[in-house]
Amino acid sequence: xxxxxxxxxxxxxxxxxxxxxxxxxxxxxxxxxxxxxxxxxxxxxxxxxxxxxxxxxxxxxxxxxxxxxxxxxxxxxxxxxxxxxxxxxxxxxxxxxxxxxxxxxxxxxxxxxxxxxxxxxxxxxxxxxxxxxxxxxxxxxxxxxxxxxxxxxxxxxxxxxxxxxxxxxxxxxxxxxxxxxxxxxxxxxxxxxxxxxxxxxxxxxxxxxxxxxxxxxxxxx
Amino acid sequence: xxxxxxxxxxxxxxxxxxxxxxxxxxxxxxxxxxxxxxxxxxxxxxxxxxxxxxxxxxxxxxxxxxxxxxxxxxxxxxxxxxxxxxxxxxxxxxxxxxxxxxxxxxxxxxxxxxxxxxxxxxxxxxxxxxxxxxxxxxxxxxxxxxxxxxxxxxxxxxxxxxxxxxxxxxxxxxxxxxxxxxxxxxxxxxxxxxxxxxxxxxxxxxxxxxxxxxxxxxxxx
Numbered sequence: 001x002x003x004x005x006x007x008x009x010x011x012x013x014x015x016x017x018x019x020x021x022x023x024x025x026x027x028x029x030x031x032x033x034x035x036x037x038x039x040x041x042x043x044x045x046x047x048x049x050x051x052x053x054x055x056x057x058x059x060x061x062x063x064x065x066x067x068x069x070x071x072x073x074x075x076x077x078x079x080x081x082x083x084x085x086x087x088x089x090x091x092x093x094x095x096x097x098x099x100x101x102x103x104x105x106x107x108x109x110x111x112x113x114x115x116x117x118x119x120x121x122x123x124x125x126x127x128x129x130x131x132x133x134x135x136x137x138x139x140x141x142x143x144x145x146x147x148x149x150x151x152x153x154x155x156x157x158x159x160x161x162x163x164x165x166x167x168x169x170x171x172x173x174x175x176x177x178x179x180x181x182x183x184x185x186x187x188x189x190x191x192x193x194x195x196x197x198x199x200x201x202x203x204x205x206x207x208x209x210x211x212x213x214x215x216x217x218x219x220x221x
Numbered sequence: 222x223x224x225x226x227x228x229x230x231x232x233x234x235x236x237x238x239x240x241x242x243x244x245x246x247x248x249x250x251x252x253x254x255x256x257x258x259x260x261x262x263x264x265x266x267x268x269x270x271x272x273x274x275x276x277x278x279x280x281x282x283x284x285x286x287x288x289x290x291x292x293x294x295x296x297x298x299x300x301x302x303x304x305x306x307x308x309x310x311x312x313x314x315x316x317x318x319x320x321x322x323x324x325x326x327x328x329x330x331x332x333x334x335x336x337x338x339x340x341x342x343x344x345x346x347x348x349x350x351x352x353x354x355x356x357x358x359x360x361x362x363x364x365x366x367x368x369x370x371x372x373x374x375x376x377x378x379x380x381x382x383x384x385x386x387x388x389x390x391x392x393x394x395x396x397x398x399x400x401x402x403x404x405x406x407x408x409x410x411x412x413x414x415x416x417x418x419x420x421x422x423x424x425x426x427x428x429x430x431x432x433x434x435x436x437x438x439x440x441x442x
Binding site: 096113130 | 278279281287288290292293294296297298300301304305316317319320321323324327328330331332334335336341344349351355359362366367369370373374
């Protein structure tokens with residue numbers, strides 16, 4: 001896909017290992033947008049610098065700067081991209097379908113991901129004094145609960161297709177796929193989630209998903 | 222406001238103390254919708270019953286059932302209400318404004334709230350063995366970080382008005398106001414957040430917000 005002129009006005013702040021940035025990379029790829037990538041090294045703490053916090057006070061990745069305005073929070077960025085570049089749509093056309101896709105996305109974004117991110121893991125280590133094994137068990141617990149809810153919904157829903165909703169990827173898949181990688185890193189047994197494994201396989205048949213993978217980023221280590 | 226005919230086709234599953242249900246109650250009030258309220262007692266574990274999980278497998282509150290379809294996740298419900306009842310809008314009209322309001326909302330919904338909810342507190346108690354004092358410190362830490370990011374954004378943004386974006390409440394305020402109550406419960410000093418206190422005061426001049434408060438619910442204890 002060729003770069004859209006819109007991309008020329010955008011900067012995307014990313015880190016290869018961030019699963020929130022993995023989401024925004026998928027969305028940018030699906031929309032055929034190729035903004036300038038600015039690599040912010042999370043483990044070196046570059047997100048905490050004054051320069052970065054000046055436009056993204058949370059000091060989190062990703063951020064998108066467009067027309068000089070900064071947007072933080074991956075889902076705000078993705079909804080924005082879907083509004084300014086309507087094709088292909090990242091949400092179903094009907095309001096109940098949209099609500100369902102958002103519900104699945106928020107199970108990941110509001111119930112799983114926040115409990116596993118780096119700053120929470122750091123706090124569990126210090127001051128709370130937990131071991132790597134306890135951290136892994138913590139991650140597995142929350143990922144397992146969330147994925148089970150998604151598996152249950154998807155396995156029972158008439159609207160399930162190749163993807164979480166129908167045969168085209170939506171916001172739900174954009175959130176789910178990076179989380180599946182995190183589940184493996186937390187050594188979660190994925191056999192109780194056959195529908196999610198099947199959807200993951202469908203996603204990785206699309207270059208929008210494979211090109212967005214952490215290992216395929218220019219800043220990958 | 223009179224009950225809309227739309228409300229007759231809706232059921233809202235709520236619990237007075239749930240701050241996610243506080244959000245959906247505000248949104249329903251702003252839209253003038255008065256669906257049947259079904260009270261699910263979280264502390265008695267009613268959200269874990271088979272009957273409830275049959276349509277909301279996460280076993281979380283709130284849920285909205287409309288035309289026989291269930292929607293879980295408060296923000297999915299609120300975006301849905303905003304799509305089916307456009308007035309008054311809960312998001313700004315311009316895409317960058319919408320992205321900004323969503324960013325603020327997600328700072329609450331994806332970065333603060335998930336770390337303080339009941340099931341996470343329960344896990345920190347058992348198996349992790351933390352005391353009430355450690356739980357309070359945990360809550361204060363994450364609420365303080367998130368509110369500071371919102372205060373910083375709001376204090377520097379041209380679009381700030383009586384509310385987080387302009388002079389009408391948006392999704393951002395709908396998420397912020399319940400979180401302010403949680404901040405007080407966690408004994409967080411709120412003086413570093415003068416803009417948020419001012420916005421809270423503006424919100425509580427509207428019956429949509431006061432009527433949605435936990436203490437004003439029929440199931441309040």
